[in-house]
Each structure stands twice: as C-alpha cells, then as structure tokens.
Amino acid sequence: MEYFLTDEQKMIKDLVGKITEEKIIPTRAELDEEEKFPWEIMKVLADSDLFGLYIPEEYGGFGMGCLENCLVMEELSRGCCGVSVTFAATALGTYPILLHGTEEQKKKYLPDIARGKRLAAFGLTEANAGSDAAGIQTTAVKDGDHYVLNGTKQWITNGGEAEVYTIIALTDKSKGSRGASAFIVEKDTPGFSFGKKEKKMGIRCSATRELVFEDCRIPKENLIGKEGIGFIVAMRTLDITRPGISAQAVGLAQGALEATLEYSRQRKQFGQTISSFQAIQHMLADMVTQIEAARALVYAAAKTIDSGAKNISKVSAMSKLFASDMAMKVTTDAVQIFGGYGYMREYPVEKMMRDAKIIQIYEGTNQIQRNVIALQLIKESMAR
Amino acid sequence: MEIIVCIKQVPGTTEVKIDPATNTLIREGVESIINPFDTYALEEGLRMKERWGGKVTTITMGPPQAEKALREAIAMGIDEGVLLSDRAFAGADTLATSYALFRAIEKIGSYDLIICGKQTMDGDTGQVGPELAERLGTPFVTYVKKVEEVNDGHIKVERMIEDGYEVVEMPLPGLITVVKEINEPRLPSLRGMMKAKSAEITIWTASDLGVDTSKVGLAGSPTQVVRIFAPERSRKSEILQGDVSSQVDQLVKKLREAKIV
Numbered sequence: 001m002e003y004f005l006t007d008e009q010k011m012i013k014d015l016v017g018k019i020t021e022e023k024i025i026p027t028r029a030e031l032d033e034e035e036k037f038p039w040e041i042m043k044v045l046a047d048s049d050l051f052g053l054y055i056p057e058e059y060g061g062f063g064m065g066c067l068e069n070c071l072v073m074e075e076l077s078r079g080c081c082g083v084s085v086t087f088a089a090t091a092l093g094t095y096p097i098l099l100h101g102t103e104e105q106k107k108k109y110l111p112d113i114a115r116g117k118r119l120a121a122f123g124l125t126e127a128n129a130g131s132d133a134a135g136i137q138t139t140a141v142k143d144g145d146h147y148v149l150n151g152t153k154q155w156i157t158n159g160g161e162a163e164v165y166t167i168i169a170l171t172d173k174s175k176g177s178r179g180a181s182a183f184i185v186e187k188d189t190p191g192f193s194f195g196k197k198e199k200k201m202g203i204r205c206s207a208t209r210e211l212v213f214e215d216c217r218i219p220k221e222n223l224i225g226k227e228g229i230g231f232i233v234a235m236r237t238l239d240i241t242r243p244g245i246s247a248q249a250v251g252l253a254q255g256a257l258e259a260t261l262e263y264s265r266q267r268k269q270f271g272q273t274i275s276s277f278q279a280i281q282h283m284l285a286d287m288v289t290q291i292e293a294a295r296a297l298v299y300a301a302a303k304t305i306d307s308g309a310k311n312i313s314k315v316s317a318m319s320k321l322f323a324s325d326m327a328m329k330v331t332t333d334a335v336q337i338f339g340g341y342g343y344m345r346e347y348p349v350e351k352m353m354r355d356a357k358i359i360q361i362y363e364g365t366n367q368i369q370r371n372v373i374a375l376q377l378i379k380e381s382m383a384r
Numbered sequence: 385m386e387i388i389v390c391i392k393q394v395p396g397t398t399e400v401k402i403d404p405a406t407n408t409l410i411r412e413g414v415e416s417i418i419n420p421f422d423t424y425a426l427e428e429g430l431r432m433k434e435r436w437g438g439k440v441t442t443i444t445m446g447p448p449q450a451e452k453a454l455r456e457a458i459a460m461g462i463d464e465g466v467l468l469s470d471r472a473f474a475g476a477d478t479l480a481t482s483y484a485l486f487r488a489i490e491k492i493g494s495y496d497l498i499i500c501g502k503q504t505m506d507g508d509t510g511q512v513g514p515e516l517a518e519r520l521g522t523p524f525v526t527y528v529k530k531v532e533e534v535n536d537g538h539i540k541v542e543r544m545i546e547d548g549y550e551v552v553e554m555p556l557p558g559l560i561t562v563v564k565e566i567n568e569p570r571l572p573s574l575r576g577m578m579k580a581k582s583a584e585i586t587i588w589t590a591s592d593l594g595v596d597t598s599k600v601g602l603a604g605s606p607t608q609v610v611r612i613f614a615p616e617r618s619r620k621s622e623i624l625q626g627d628v629s630s631q632v633d634q635l636v637k638k639l640r641e642a643k644i645v
C-alpha cells in the first residue's frame with residue numbers, strides 16, 4: 001500500500017532493510033541460541049547514524065520523529081526482535097531527557113547517545129510494581145547536593161549493557177504517584193550494581209536484568225524536570241515510544257509472512273506445493289491483510305504523535321494493542337503453515353512465535369492498553 | 385593523502401546476458417550495482433583517509449545512470465564523485481577505458497594513491513588498473529590484501545600470490561588493485577545518504593578531457609570479442625588400486641610411459 005513516505009523516510013527504510021538482510025538475518029539464530037548481546041549489530045546501527053534519528057540536530061542527531069523511528073523498528077524487527085528491542089530501549093531511556101531534561105543534561109548525554117557511543121535504558125518496573133507502576137518502592141532521598149537511591153528495579157532491558165539509565169524513584173512516599181521523580185544514573189556509579197540476567201522465552205539476545213541501588217549517591221543535577229513529575233515523565237515517554245513497539249510487531253509479522261510465503265511455495269505434499277491448497281492460501285491472505293491493517297494504524301498513530309497532538313495515549317495504546325495481537329496470530333499461523341518444520345529451530349518461525357508473545361506484555365500489557373483506550377474513549381464521549 | 389578510487393557500475397546479477405549480434409553485454413532491465421570488487425577499493429580508501437587524513441575522490445566512466453554508483457560511494461563517505469560520460473566513451477575495452485581514466489586523473493592533477501578493484505564482475509579482465517598505472521607512468525601493485533603502512537612517500541602492502549603473500553614497498557604516487565580479503569566494506573550511513581542525495585556530481589565529457597576521440601569508446605578499442613567462455617580444464621585422473629607396492633609399480637610404469645621419468 002502507498003503510505004506517501006518522503007524520500008528521506010524511504011531512504012531510512014532502505015538503509016535499515018539492508019542492515020537487516022546483511023547483518024541481522026544471517027546471525028539471529030546464533031544470537032538467540034547463545035543469548036548473546038548484539039553488540040556487533042549495535043555498532044553497525046551506530047555507524048549508520050541510526051541512534052541519532054529522533055535526537056535534535058543541535059545534539060548531533062537528525063531531529064526526526066515517531067514515524068521514522070517506527071520505520072527503523074519495523075525493518076529491524078523483520079530480522080530480529082531481540083535486536084530491535086535493544087535499539088528501542090535506548091529510545092525509552094533517552095526520551096525522558098529529551099522531553100524534560102535541562103540544557104546541561106541534554107548537552108551531556110544526547111550527543112553520545114546520538115552517536116551510538118552509549119546505550120540507554122529505562123527503569124520503572126519492580127518485583128511488586130508491574131502494571132501498577134505506582135506501587136514502586138525504590139526511594140531517592142535528598143541529601144545536600146545529592147540524592148541517595150535505594151531499591152531494586154526488575155526486568156530492565158539493556159540492564160548491564162547500557163551506560164545511561166533513567167530511573168523512576170519515590171522522592172516523597174506520602175504523596176503516592178505524585179511523589180515519584182525521574183533521575184539519570186550512570187553505569188559505574190558506586191552503589192549501583194546489576195542483579196541476575198533473566199533467561200527468557202523470546203527476544204533472547206536482548207539483556208533483561210535487575211538494577212540494584214544500595215545507598216547510590218547521584219548529583220542532584222541528575223534529577224529530570226522537577227520532583228514529583230516522575231510518572232508524568234514516564235507516561236509521556238511511553239506514549240511516544242510505544243508506536244515503536246507496535247512497529248516491532250508489524251515488522252516481526254512481515255518477516256514471518258515472508259518466510260512462510262517462500263516455504264509454502266517450495267514445500268510439496270500430495271504432489272503439489274502447499275501454497276496451492278486453499279486452506280493455506282486463506283491463511284496467507286489473512287496474514288497479509290492483518291499486517292497491512294496494523295501497519296496503517298501504526299503509521300497513523302505515529303503521524304498523529306508527530307503532528308504534536310495532545311491526547312496521544314489512546315492512539316498509542318490502540319496501535320500497540322492491535323499490532324501485537326496481530327503479530328501473535330500471524331506468527332502462530334506461520335508455524336502452522338510450516339507444520340512440524342515450523343516447530344524446529346532450524347527454521348526461523350518458531351523464534352518469531354516466541355518473540356511475538358512479549359509484545360503483548362511489555363510497554364504495558366494489552367489488558368492495560370484496553371483500560372487506557374476505554375478510559376479515554378469514555379472521557380471523550382463525556383466531554384462531547 | 386589524496387586518494388582516487390576508480391569504480392565501475394555493473395549489472396547486479398551473475399547471469400549476465402550477451403547480445404549475440406554485437407557480443408557486448410545487455411544492460412537494459414538489470415539493476416545496476418557498484419562492481420563488488422570496487423567496494424573493497426572504496427572501503428580501503430575510506431580507511432586510509434581515516435588513518436592518515438586527506439580526501440577520497442571517486443571516478444567512474446559510464447552512462448549518465450552511473451551517477452547512482454557515485455552517490456552510493458558518497459553515502460559510504462567518499463568526498464567527491466566524478467562521472468566520465470559521453471557517447472564517445474561507449475563500447476570501450478580496457479585500453480580505451482584506461483585512457484579516459486588516465487586523462488581524467490591528469491585533469492584532477494595531484495594524487496598520492498589510486499585504488500582499483502582487482503577486476504570487474506562483468507568483464508573479468510583485471511587489466512584496467514595496471515594499464516592506468518602504465519599510462520600515468522606510476523608504479524603499481526596488484527592483488528593487495530593489506531595496506532600495512534604509509535610513510536615518507538612510500539606505501540607498504542601485502543600482495544596475494546598463489547600460495548601465500550609477499551610484502552611490497554612502493555614509492556608514492558602509485559596505484560594498487562585490491563582483493564576482497566582486504567576488508568569488509570561498510571554499509572552507508574544516514575548522514576552519508578542525505579549528503580549523497582544532494583551532492584554535486586562533476587560530469588566530464590570527451591571534450592572536457594580533451595581526448596583524442598580515436599582513442600576512446602569503440603573507436604579506441606582494438607579488442608575483438610569472438611566468443612566468451614570459461615576455458616575447460618582438461619585434467620584426467622585415475623585412482624590406482626591394489627596394495628602399496630603394486631600401486632607404486634603401476635605409478636612408475638605410467639610415469640615412464642608418459643616419459644615423465
């Protein structure tokens with residue numbers, strides 16, 4: 001379908017597509033099998049300037065937006081979602097600085113991130129605070145020119161590998177969700193260490209790790225924005241980056257479709273290729289239709305965000321909900337069309353099906369997305 | 385260092401079709417790419433610039449569409465592209481090609497090193513590099529697999545030979561042709577692609593180069609392509625049977641019959 005992408009946007013898609021074909025597809029099975037962090041691919045993305053995509057030009061980036069980020073995520077995910085989430089987590093860790101950081105913070109951190117010299121990460125989730133993010137217990141207590149952090153963050157993508165962490169912690173426990181604040185914590189700060197690295201079902205080359213803070217002192221200049229806006233920072237960040245995760249689902253499904261098409265035209269049973277069976281054809285038709293519908297929704301959500309629209313929670317949530325459910329279905333059907341071969345690690349679709357599941361869970365579960373969508377829908381109808 | 389990399393645009397397929405009437409390549413309808421061996425030359429030029437500073441210029445001779453190859457080179461990081469394009473250049477063999485490149489390099493004026501790929505994927509001759517050096521009167525080293533160092537107006541390289549490599553030192557200015565073992569060409573960067581999109585490409589025609597038109601294009605090409613084929617290897621093999629001493633006897637007998645011993 002025609003999405004009227006600009007020449008620059010087409011260029012980005014071509015460039016990342018090439019990286020995916022040449023660097024990601026040939027290595028993804030090994031990265032998955034060995035749970036090996038994709039540093040080499042990150043280096044390629046850095047050399048190709050992709051980490052600077054959404055960072056303003058004055059900090060060494062290109063000043064592009066959500067749609068361009070989605071194009072990158074889609075193309076990377078066609079190859080491997082473990083690789084693309086590693087890229088996406090840096091955006092997640094960077095947007096708080098972009099949106100609410102001071103000039104000094106931007107000057108200090110953004111140029112290195114734009115050049116891909118340092119990866120970033122975003123730490124909100126804790127063992128007892130997942131969907132209910134307001135339940136976090138990590139604290140940040142002011143002490144002179146410092147804040148002292150204590151607590152443990154769980155399942156943080158890029159944990160241990162990133163050098164810049166955005167951490168949400170409570171500066172005032174009595175105020176509940178209004179008592180949270182966002183901080184920048186650098187790797188190697190005394191009192192900041194890493195807990196266990198998780199063994200996962202999918203996206204296995206990505207690093208998911210605990211962040212442990214024990215009397216970790218950081219300069220008070222590392223506060224993002226002001227005290228008390230931690231959740232606003234987190235929610236605004238997630239609303240803007242979520243379409244990237246939606247695009248991850250679209251790219252993943254596209255990759256599954258491509259692999260399935262190729263296979264179904266080669267595999268012969270009953271003396272004919274399986275693509276000549278109507279049952280298979282209908283599954284292929286459903287796959288491509290659902291992918292295109294999701295892509296259209298994701299691009300539209302991204303364009304809405306890039307237009308500067310105010311209430312973006314609903315479109316952002318809709319794109320993630322629809323695209324991730326679609327990717328789960330499409331990858332499951334891909335395995336079905338491959339039959340027993342699809343269940344084997346020799347072929348790419350079993351990994352794709354494993355990878356698909358996480359997209360329904362992280363950046364807010366799909367149940368939470370439905371809550372957000374319904375809430376805003378009802379609010380809008382009441383306002384009318 | 386002033387580096388000049390010579391590249392060629394070739395059909396992006398291994399199934400090259402030959403026009404039976406003229407015995408030349410059919411290029412219509414085939415996507416064009418930079419000759420793969422030339423991408424190693426581009427990469428090496430960029431690496432040398434990164435190490436020793438300077439500028440990398442790329443020259444290609446070809447139809448107007450060959451501009452795309454230069455833009456791809458610029459997207460990788462090349463500073464400037466020069467396209468030699470003129471109807472008079474069409475149908476050139478290696479002799480006519482090296483003549484046009486020679487005149488273009490003379491027009492550019494100064495250079496320290498010229499880098500070419502070892503051969504093209506469509507022509508396969510590997511002659512343009514050495515011919516160009518010959519015309520310029522500079523030394524050259526072919527099949528370079530590593531540039532070790534550049535200093536005091538010399539370059540030290542490793543050159544592939546049948547069963548190993550030799551280390552050669554050459555005074556500059558000079559020319560090298562490179563093999564694929566030398567490096568892994570980089571992918572373009574976003575900044576490079578944006579620069580490439582709006583970059584000015586210098587186009588030089590036959591009259592810009594002031595060439596003798598009887599020396600370029602088909603007119604300047606003495607090569608007659610009679611037939612293109614891969615030479616057959618006629619090598620017979622035979623496996624001797626029996627225990628070791630009877631095999632040795634058989635072998636000696638055969639070698640005597642063949643008058644080898």
Ligand SMILES: Cc1cc2nc3c(=O)[nH]c(=O)nc-3n(C[C@H](O)[C@H](O)[C@H](O)COP(=O)(O)OP(=O)(O)OC[C@H]3O[C@@H](n4cnc5c(N)ncnc54)[C@H](O)[C@@H]3O)c2cc1C
Nearest residue numbers: 122123124125130131132155156157208362363364365367
């Ligand atoms: C691989 C991976 C990477 C991650 N990366 C990061 C990261 O980089 N940074 C970060 O901060 N976090 C990260 N997370 C955490 C992720 O965002 C959370 O897992 C997610 O928000 C869900 O929280 P939970 O797992 O605690 O599930 P729970 O909140 O315990 O939910 C359990 C179930 O209950 C449902 N549920 C909960 N509340 C409601 C409700 N109100 N209404 C209806 N249903 C409800 C959920 O939908 C789900 O089905 C990551 C997680 C994983 C697995």
